[in-house]
Amino acid sequence: xxxxxxxxxxxxxxxxxxxxxxxxxxxFVLEQGxxxxxxxxxxxxxxxxxxVLKVFFTGAxxxxxxxxxxxxxxxxxxxxxxxxxxxxxxxxxxGVIMGAGFIMGGYCPGTSFCGAAIxxxxxxxxxxxxxIGIFLFGEAYEWFEPLYLAEFWGSPRISEFFGLSEGxxxxxxxxxxxxxxxxxxxxxxxxxxxxx
Amino acid sequence: MKLTDFNxxxxxxxxxxxxxxxxxxxxxxxxxxxxxxxxxxLDELKSGTxxxxxxxxxxxxxxxxxxxxxxDVRPQSEFEKYSLPGAINIPLDDLLSPEYADxxxxxxxTNVFYANGSTRANEAWMLVRQLGYENNYVLMGGLNYWFETxxxxxxxxxxxxxxxxxxxxxxxxxxxxxxxxxxVASVADKKExxxxxxxxxxxGKKKAVKGGCS
Numbered sequence: 001x002x003x004x005x006x007x008x009x010x011x012x013x014x015x016x017x018x019x020x021x022x023x024x025x026x027x028f029v030l031e032q033g034x035x036x037x038x039x040x041x042x043x044x045x046x047x048x049x050x051x052v053l054k055v056f057f058t059g060a061x062x063x064x065x066x067x068x069x070x071x072x073x074x075x076x077x078x079x080x081x082x083x084x085x086x087x088x089x090x091x092x093x094x095g096v097i098m099g100a101g102f103i104m105g106g107y108c109p110g111t112s113f114c115g116a117a118i119x120x121x122x123x124x125x126x127x128x129x130x131x132i133g134i135f136l137f138g139e140a141y142e143w144f145e146p147l148y149l150a151e152f153w154g155s156p157r158i159s160e161f162f163g164l165s166e167g168x169x170x171x172x173x174x175x176x177x178x179x180x181x182x183x184x185x186x187x188x189x190x191x192x193x194x195x196x
Numbered sequence: 197m198k199l200t201d202f203n204x205x206x207x208x209x210x211x212x213x214x215x216x217x218x219x220x221x222x223x224x225x226x227x228x229x230x231x232x233x234x235x236x237x238l239d240e241l242k243s244g245t246x247x248x249x250x251x252x253x254x255x256x257x258x259x260x261x262x263x264x265x266x267x268d269v270r271p272q273s274e275f276e277k278y279s280l281p282g283a284i285n286i287p288l289d290d291l292l293s294p295e296y297a298d299x300x301x302x303x304x305x306t307n308v309f310y311a312n313g314s315t316r317a318n319e320a321w322m323l324v325r326q327l328g329y330e331n332n333y334v335l336m337g338g339l340n341y342w343f344e345t346x347x348x349x350x351x352x353x354x355x356x357x358x359x360x361x362x363x364x365x366x367x368x369x370x371x372x373x374x375x376x377x378x379x380v381a382s383v384a385d386k387k388e389x390x391x392x393x394x395x396x397x398x399x400g401k402k403k404a405v406k407g408g409c410s
Contacts, residue, residue, distance in 0.1 A: 061212060068219045079303075079330075085263070152262040154304030167220035174216040178209045185205075 006080055027114055036115040038106025038122055039196040045103050047191040050184030057177040064170045078166075088151035105129070237325055246321050247336040248308055251363065254346045254370040256306075257281055265305040266335075269320045270312065280310065280342075281374065288316050291323055301329040310335035310342075347371050 004010045010018070033055060034040045043049025070076040102108055105126045107115060112130065115123030137144065159169040232240075240246060256264040257280065266283035268275045275285040286296050288311075300307065301324075309317035309332065317334045324332050335342065344350075349367035352360045 061216075065212070065215050065219060069215075072219070072222060149260065149262060154263075165220070165224060167222060167224070171216040171220040174212055178213065181205075181209075 003076060003081055007077075027117065030111060030114045031118060035111045036118050036120060036123070037196075038115065038120070038126075041108070041111060042103060042106040043193075043196065044184075047187035048193040048196065050181075050188060053184050054181055057180060061170070061174050061177050064173060068166060068170055083155035083157065085155050086153040087149060088153060090148050090150070093147065101129075232325060232328060237322060240325065241318075241322070246318070246325070246332070246334045248333045249336050250342050250346050251366060251370070253308055253335055254367075254374065258370055258373045263304070263306045265299075265307045267299075267307055267309050267320075268311070269309050269316050274312075278339075280339075283310075286320075288320055291320055300324050300332060301327070303331060305331060307332045308335050309333070311338050312340055313338040347374065 005012060005015045030036070034051060035055075040049050041052055044052040067076065067078065067081070071078045098108070105112070105122075107123060107126045109130060112123045112126040116127055141148075157166075157169075158164075158173075159166045162169070164172075253264070253266075255261075257266075264282070266280050268279050268283045268285045269288045269291070270285075271287050272285055275283075275287075279285070284299075286299075290296065291300075309320045311317045314334060314337060317338060321332055321334045337345075346367055349364055349371060352364050
């Protein structure tokens with residue numbers, strides 16, 4: 001039956017309405033999880049708080065398992081689920097810039113709005129910087145374009161890339177996640193901070 | 197010993213790991229039929245989902261969308277006289293030749309067939325659809341309609357709706373970006389059939405919805 005929009009079970013507008021409610025719930029959960037604190041978020045880079053790693057990997061493996069079980073029960077057709085396209089060099093360069101910004105600013109774009117929602121001044125500064133960056137990119141787009149569109153790979157999935165079945169890939173990601181959670185908690189004990 | 201006596205972290209890890217083991221052990225769901233029946237193709241044909249509007253294709257060309265692959269199904273001589281930017285030529289007679297199979301049966305690109313009218317492109321689409329290939333579409337109205345609307349747009353009456361005026365503005369812009377105007381006279385006389393395209397119900401229905409998170 002799924003994806004709902006593509007199979008015309010719900011309309012594009014209903015989809016946007018659902019996205020609106022899911023977005024509010026997402027922001028609420030992020031805030032309640034402490035993601036509006038830049039010190040807590042930056043903790044993942046210093047090892048004193050690895051909640052970012054744990055939350056996002058839990059989200060990833062839950063979604064992976066959910067989608068594969070849904071596909072098994074014929075509830076969703078995975079072949080027409082949208083997969084973000086890969087432009088290798090934009091991903092690499094963008095990832096480095098985003099990571100550097102994350103360490104320095106203590107936010108990622110989503111959590112900066114979370115922080116702004118509860119009135120954090122550093123989050124507002126971060127968002128201002130975000131818009132300056134968007135503006136500069138837009139103005140210099142012609143200069144960036146060759147890099148931006150280089151190495152287009154289509155929409156490869158990890159399983160196709162390594163020639164594994166989707167189920168085995170998910171199992172490997174789960175094993176990696178559990179190992180990382182364990183290491184993350186070790187790190188929290190090794191580099192503790194009382195107040196942040 | 198009760199379940200709550202376990203460390204919740206270990207309990208959750210064990211649950212998730214066992215679900216992972218189950219999903220790794222079951223075979224992939226392959227219930228989706230590979231080849232379509234004649235009835236299914238007729239249904240798709242009637243609903244017109246194979247058509248992509250000229251405006252959408254023009255937008256993809258102007259934006260240099262790397263997913264777009266235009267395929268000219270006219271004979272080579274006509275292709276050499278004029279073709280759309282970035283198009284490749286697969287004459288309808290050669291469509292089933294093995295050298296083109298990888299190009300037509302793939303999951304990355306959006307293939308768009310075109311000819312002067314809609315007929316030949318539609319025939320190409322029906323053939324590859326019958327084989328179960330996905331991501332193949334037809335340029336609505338073909339080159340004739342392309343020249344009427346994109347390359348040589350007619351200004352709508354000043355009393356037209358905002359939508360229509362906006363569409364005209366887009367066509368004018370696309371026409372400039374694609375070098376329209378002068379070319380019209382030389383190609384527009386090559387009519388293949390009726391230039392009036394059918395109105396599709398839902399264009400590009402199977403195209404995945406864009407989304408994502410940052």
